[in-house]
Amino acid sequence: MEKPFVPVAFVEEIPIGQFRKVDVDGRSVIVARTANGVFAVEDLCSHEDYPLSYGCLDGDRIKCSLHGSRFNLATGEPLEEPATAPIATYRIEIADGRIWLDPTVPDKRS
Incomplete structure (x- = not known):
């Protein structure tokens, strides 16, 4: 995988239904694995x-x-309330059993 993607974990390290907090470029990011895939979101409500x-x-x-x-x-x-604003999401790629995250500007819908 080429830049800007950085490796954050191996897929098998995060069981389905669980997540891991990782630090990327000084930001806390949650990498979650569900039955529907792997996702990354900012670690702040x-x-x-x-x-x-x-x-x-x-x-x-x-x-x-x-x-x-x-x-x-x-x-x-x-x-669900009380939150009304979205949280940022990050692009994820899976290659060679690893989870790669794009740490560039996250997507934060307004």
């Missing part, structure tokens, strides 16, 4: 800037443990 890594996965959603907001892992869109 858009409601209170609380780490989403304290929360849990719920299918293809991540739940903030502070107030219960859930976010779609593929789009970053909030699915």
